[in-house]
Amino acid sequence: METAYSPKKAPHKVTPLPCPCMLWPAFPSSQNSLTLTSPKFGMRTMLQLRDTLTKEGPAFGYYPNPLKTWLVTKEGFHTIGSTTFHQTGVNVTPDGRPYLGSPIGSPGYMESFAESKVASWSALVTNLADIANTQPHAAYSALNHGLSSKWTYMCRTTPSRIMSQRLAPLDEALRKKLIPSLTGTPPPNDTEYTLFALPAREGGLGIRIPSKQATHEYNASLFVTSALCNHIIKQDTHYGQEIISESLMAKSTVGQQNRDRTKNDINTLTPLLSTNMQRSVNLSKEKGASSWLTTLPLKTHGFTLHKQAFRDALSLRYGWTPNKLPSKCACGSSFTVEHVLSCAKGGFPSIRHNEIRDLTADLLSEVCNNVCTEPELLPVTGENLAGASANIQPGARLDIAANGVWGGSFERTYFDVRVFNPHAASNRHTDPQTVYRKHEQIKKRAYEQRILDIEQASFSPLVLSATGGLAREATTFYKRLASMLASKWDQSYSSTLCWLRCRLTFSLLRSSIQAIRGSRSSSGHPFRSGAIDLVISETHLHQ
Incomplete structure (x- = not known):
């Protein structure tokens, strides 16, 4: 039996509820299990239960409404049910009724x-x-x-x-x-x-x-x-x-x-x-690379994509060619996704890199001190740095420096960001984890010993793929950053890490889409005008 009740203070609201278990002790144990000896006896027991609910229910805030109460009988028992409940107002049907969104009955x-x-x-x-x-x-x-x-x-x-x-x-x-x-x-x-x-x-x-x-x-x-x-x-x-x-x-x-x-x-x-789709799917399976799909698209938090961007993101995810692409890049090469994600014309790789750098620096500023971007390194003055690829140039700079990441408030850490294109010719035939290690080693050979010996600090390369994946050391760092942010903001570590990965993924995704759809033709063309002081003077702009 499906019983509806109307709360005393809100008679307009009708909610289906099960029979309160505290009423069952009113029946003999032989009837509690509803193992009944005959249909008539079963109907009388159900009627007794209904009467008990009507009498005792209000004490528990339970007000049965007979007009919204249904008794579903088996085939052949409809007549007995209708006869037994004919004076109660209870609806009797041999077919069935929806109960909590699902059907019960024949x-x-x-x-x-x-x-x-x-x-x-x-x-x-x-x-x-x-x-x-x-x-x-x-x-x-x-x-x-x-x-x-x-x-x-x-x-x-x-x-x-x-x-x-x-x-x-x-x-x-x-x-x-x-x-x-x-x-x-x-x-x-x-x-x-x-x-x-x-x-x-x-x-x-x-x-x-x-x-x-x-x-x-x-x-x-x-x-x-x-x-x-x-x-x-x-x-x-x-x-x-x-x-x-x-x-x-x-x-x-x-x-x-x-x-x-x-x-x-x-x-x-x-x-x-296909081989191309297999690689694209494997890249999309990296931790955090699919967070742009699973999060709610709330514009307030910057997690929305317009229709072309969303479809371009799916094309990148599955190795499809986006619609309505030009045949030639501004640099003269064929316009393919593999090419434009690496093409320097228009400065889009630098924009992609700077997005990650600035986002990371902003978040570090929340929990660390002495955070700066593009810090200049101390000059090499006679120190012997092993390795032919070590950077010994004066005025060398890294992307970010901060105190208090791995140790005390005076322990400084330098970071250098690299975002690579996994679809480039030099990467697409190599296992992604091998590519990550290669780029980490390049950064370490260039800067690690110089940071350790001269700056007396630590160095962490932050290597990411344009599709949203992170190398091992970048993963370790962003987990540490999420832990520090969660502690400061009084949030759970898992939620903060998920949010951080989502921010990184959206930044990389938007940068990749911009590289596909952005204009390259005007990049590098100088602005031509007269001397600015002469223009201001002759046009009286200063007034």
């Missing part, structure tokens, strides 16, 4: 309910696809942070034999309407659709295939709630630590099963991808 009712829900979800996805034509970032976030939870919940609470066979229209709406609107490309083939279904941290988009998730979600729900269900069936009012531990262990098991299933999907999918 198979026919559950099937029709599922079909109607799938039709409404498909319509919502179609509407979301229209929004995605102009606001793809917002539409993608609305899907993964809101809309998809509707069918995920129902897949968990409705038998998979009913759901999985009726989700095909929703699959089609996602594949043929929403995804093309998000990406600006034709509908994905089977391989791409499976790739997009992977979690963002595994190189996908997290757009799961509903018909494939139904069975897994329902079985997982049964497994996780089994301990609690058995507890309820036994009518045991003591909810102890044993039940909690069993439920937590079940959740952990389901999580591991999901990870194993994802790993198997990746192993099956990888050989089907």
Whole structure:
């Protein structure tokens, strides 16, 4: 029986609630389990329960409303139920009713309910696809942070034999309407659709295939709630630590099963991808590289992308060629993504580098003292620096210096930033971790001994890829920085580190998109005008 109640102080609000367990002691133990000897006896017991709720419920703030109370009977018992409850105002049906968003009742009712829900979800996805034509970032976030939870919940609470066979229209709406609107490309083939279904941290988009998730979600729900269900069936009012531990262990098991299933999907999918897409997906799987996808696109915090930028970001993620690119770069080379991310024409690599430098320096200023950018190093005056690649030039500068990063407030650390293009010809055929180590070693050979011997300080190279990955020492440093920021701001370390990675990823992503779409033709052209003092004098600007 589904019982609705109206709170005494808010009669307009109706909320479905289960029967309060404190009322069950009013019934003999033989009736508590509702193992009834005959339909008539069962109906009389339900009526007695309803009367007890009406009488005793207000003491617990429970006010049954008969007009919104439904009794769902099995087939053939509708007449007995209607006769028993005919003077109570309780609704009796042999079909079924939605309860907390899921159907209960006859198979026919559950099937029709599922079909109607799938039709409404498909319509919502179609509407979301229209929004995605102009606001793809917002539409993608609305899907993964809101809309998809509707069918995920129902897949968990409705038998998979009913759901999985009726989700095909929703699959089609996602594949043929929403995804093309998000990406600006034709509908994905089977391989791409499976790739997009992977979690963002595994190189996908997290757009799961509903018909494939139904069975897994329902079985997982049964497994996780089994301990609690058995507890309820036994009518045991003591909810102890044993039940909690069993439920937590079940959740952990389901999580591991999901990870194993994802790993198997990746192993099956990888050989089907092109070499270029395999490398792009591997780069997107680096820690923090997908945070721009999983965060909410809030303009206040600078985490939004307009429609062209969002689709360009997806193109970079999957090795696609962005739309409407010129055929030639301003430098005369062919205009390809691999080329423009490294082309110095227009100064975009320097802009990308300076974005990371300035962001890092600003954050260091929050928790360290004596922070400066581009500090000049002490000159080499007779010191013997080993290595032919050591930088001994006078006036040499690094990117950042700060006190108090690794030690006391007087212990100084120097940082030098390098952001490299993983798609460049010198990098794309090498394992990314090897490329990271190579660039770290280049920085260390150039500066580390000079910093240690002459500055008597420490040195940390900050090597990042243009796709959002970090080298080992950069990872260690940003974890340390997140820990210091979390302590000062009184926030959790994990949340602060996630926010920091997101800021770095958005800075790199916007810089890469600017390198693709930015103008290079006017870069380096001098401004031609008369002498500024003569112009001001003759035009009386000083007045």
